[in-house]
Amino acid sequence: MTAKQMLPIIPDNIVVNKIYGLRGLKVMLDSDLAELYGVETKRVNEQVGRNPDRFPEDFMF
Template sequence: MIKNLHTLFDNEIIIDKIYHIRGHKTMLANNLTKLYHMETSVLNQSVNRNLKWFLPDFIFQLSESEYSSLTS
Protein backbone atom coordinates (compact mmCIF):
# COMPACT_ATOMS: atom_id res chain seq x y z
CA MET A 1 0.00 0.00 0.00
CA ILE A 2 2.75 2.49 0.91
CA LYS A 3 4.61 1.68 -2.31
CA ASN A 4 1.47 2.50 -4.30
CA LEU A 5 1.12 5.84 -2.48
CA HIS A 6 4.77 6.61 -3.17
CA THR A 7 4.30 5.83 -6.87
CA LEU A 8 1.15 7.94 -7.01
CA PHE A 9 2.95 10.85 -5.36
CA ASP A 10 5.86 10.57 -7.82
CA ASN A 11 3.46 10.44 -10.77
CA GLU A 12 1.63 13.55 -9.56
CA ILE A 13 4.92 15.44 -9.26
CA ILE A 14 5.87 14.43 -12.80
CA ILE A 15 2.44 15.26 -14.24
CA ASP A 16 2.67 18.75 -12.72
CA LYS A 17 5.91 19.29 -14.67
CA ILE A 18 4.35 18.53 -18.08
CA TYR A 19 3.36 21.57 -20.13
CA HIS A 20 1.45 21.78 -23.40
CA ILE A 21 3.61 23.76 -25.81
CA ARG A 22 3.11 23.92 -29.58
CA GLY A 23 0.56 21.13 -29.31
CA HIS A 24 2.97 18.73 -27.61
CA LYS A 25 3.28 17.50 -24.05
CA THR A 26 6.60 18.95 -22.96
CA MET A 27 8.97 18.80 -20.00
CA LEU A 28 11.56 21.51 -19.48
CA ALA A 29 15.21 20.53 -19.32
CA ASN A 30 15.60 21.75 -15.74
CA ASN A 31 12.72 19.50 -14.63
CA LEU A 32 14.21 16.52 -16.45
CA THR A 33 17.58 17.10 -14.81
CA LYS A 34 15.96 17.13 -11.37
CA LEU A 35 14.06 13.94 -12.20
CA TYR A 36 17.22 12.16 -13.33
CA HIS A 37 19.53 13.81 -10.74
CA MET A 38 21.94 15.34 -13.24
CA GLU A 39 23.22 18.75 -14.29
CA THR A 40 21.60 20.55 -17.22
CA SER A 41 24.95 20.64 -19.02
CA VAL A 42 25.20 16.84 -18.78
CA LEU A 43 21.71 16.43 -20.22
CA ASN A 44 22.46 18.85 -23.06
CA GLN A 45 25.75 17.12 -23.80
CA SER A 46 24.05 13.70 -23.88
CA VAL A 47 21.36 14.97 -26.24
CA ASN A 48 23.91 16.59 -28.56
CA ARG A 49 25.95 13.39 -28.70
CA ASN A 50 22.88 11.28 -29.47
CA LEU A 51 20.69 13.48 -31.71
CA LYS A 52 19.95 10.53 -34.01
CA TRP A 53 17.95 8.91 -31.18
CA PHE A 54 15.42 11.76 -31.05
CA LEU A 55 12.59 12.66 -33.41
CA PRO A 56 12.96 16.13 -34.97
CA ASP A 57 10.08 17.59 -32.92
CA PHE A 58 11.19 15.90 -29.68
CA ILE A 59 13.66 18.62 -28.72
CA PHE A 60 13.13 22.30 -29.32
CA GLN A 61 14.14 25.68 -27.94
CA LEU A 62 11.45 27.85 -26.35
CA SER A 63 10.91 31.32 -27.73
CA GLU A 64 11.19 34.23 -25.29
CA SER A 65 7.40 34.64 -25.21
CA GLU A 66 6.87 30.91 -24.52
CA TYR A 67 9.40 31.01 -21.71
CA SER A 68 7.93 34.15 -20.16
CA SER A 69 4.42 32.66 -20.24
CA LEU A 70 5.71 29.70 -18.20
CA THR A 71 7.56 31.80 -15.64
CA SER A 72 5.02 34.56 -15.03
Protein backbone atom coordinates in the same frame (compact mmCIF):
# COMPACT_ATOMS: atom_id res chain seq x y z
CA MET B 1 21.40 -1.80 -14.60
CA THR B 2 22.06 -3.61 -11.39
CA ALA B 3 19.77 -3.26 -8.40
CA LYS B 4 22.22 -0.83 -6.80
CA GLN B 5 22.19 1.43 -9.87
CA MET B 6 18.43 1.56 -10.35
CA LEU B 7 16.80 4.92 -9.92
CA PRO B 8 13.91 5.28 -7.48
CA ILE B 9 10.43 5.29 -8.96
CA ILE B 10 9.12 8.83 -9.37
CA PRO B 11 5.45 9.28 -8.48
CA ASP B 12 3.21 10.11 -11.45
CA ASN B 13 1.96 13.36 -9.93
CA ILE B 14 5.50 14.77 -9.77
CA VAL B 15 6.11 14.01 -13.45
CA VAL B 16 2.69 15.30 -14.51
CA ASN B 17 3.31 18.58 -12.68
CA LYS B 18 6.45 19.13 -14.76
CA ILE B 19 4.63 18.79 -18.10
CA TYR B 20 3.40 22.09 -19.51
CA GLY B 21 1.06 22.93 -22.36
CA LEU B 22 2.59 25.27 -24.92
CA ARG B 23 0.81 26.11 -28.18
CA GLY B 24 -1.07 22.83 -28.06
CA LEU B 25 2.02 20.73 -27.34
CA LYS B 26 3.00 18.97 -24.15
CA VAL B 27 6.51 20.05 -23.17
CA MET B 28 8.95 19.49 -20.35
CA LEU B 29 11.81 21.86 -19.57
CA ASP B 30 15.33 20.50 -19.73
CA SER B 31 15.90 21.66 -16.15
CA ASP B 32 12.88 19.67 -14.94
CA LEU B 33 14.02 16.58 -16.84
CA ALA B 34 17.51 16.91 -15.35
CA GLU B 35 16.02 17.23 -11.87
CA LEU B 36 14.01 14.03 -12.35
CA TYR B 37 17.16 12.17 -13.37
CA GLY B 38 19.31 13.81 -10.69
CA VAL B 39 21.83 15.34 -13.08
CA GLU B 40 22.81 18.85 -14.14
CA THR B 41 20.84 20.45 -16.95
CA LYS B 42 23.97 20.81 -19.07
CA ARG B 43 24.49 17.02 -18.89
CA VAL B 44 21.05 16.36 -20.39
CA ASN B 45 21.76 18.81 -23.21
CA GLU B 46 25.24 17.33 -23.78
CA GLN B 47 23.81 13.84 -24.18
CA VAL B 48 21.17 15.03 -26.64
CA GLY B 49 23.89 16.77 -28.63
CA ARG B 50 26.23 13.78 -28.58
CA ASN B 51 23.54 11.22 -29.42
CA PRO B 52 21.14 12.90 -31.86
CA ASP B 53 20.14 9.60 -33.47
CA ARG B 54 18.81 8.33 -30.12
CA PHE B 55 16.25 11.12 -29.82
CA PRO B 56 13.22 11.65 -32.07
CA GLU B 57 13.25 14.72 -34.30
CA ASP B 58 10.51 16.34 -32.23
CA PHE B 59 12.25 15.63 -28.90
CA MET B 60 13.29 19.26 -28.55
CA PHE B 61 12.92 22.55 -30.33
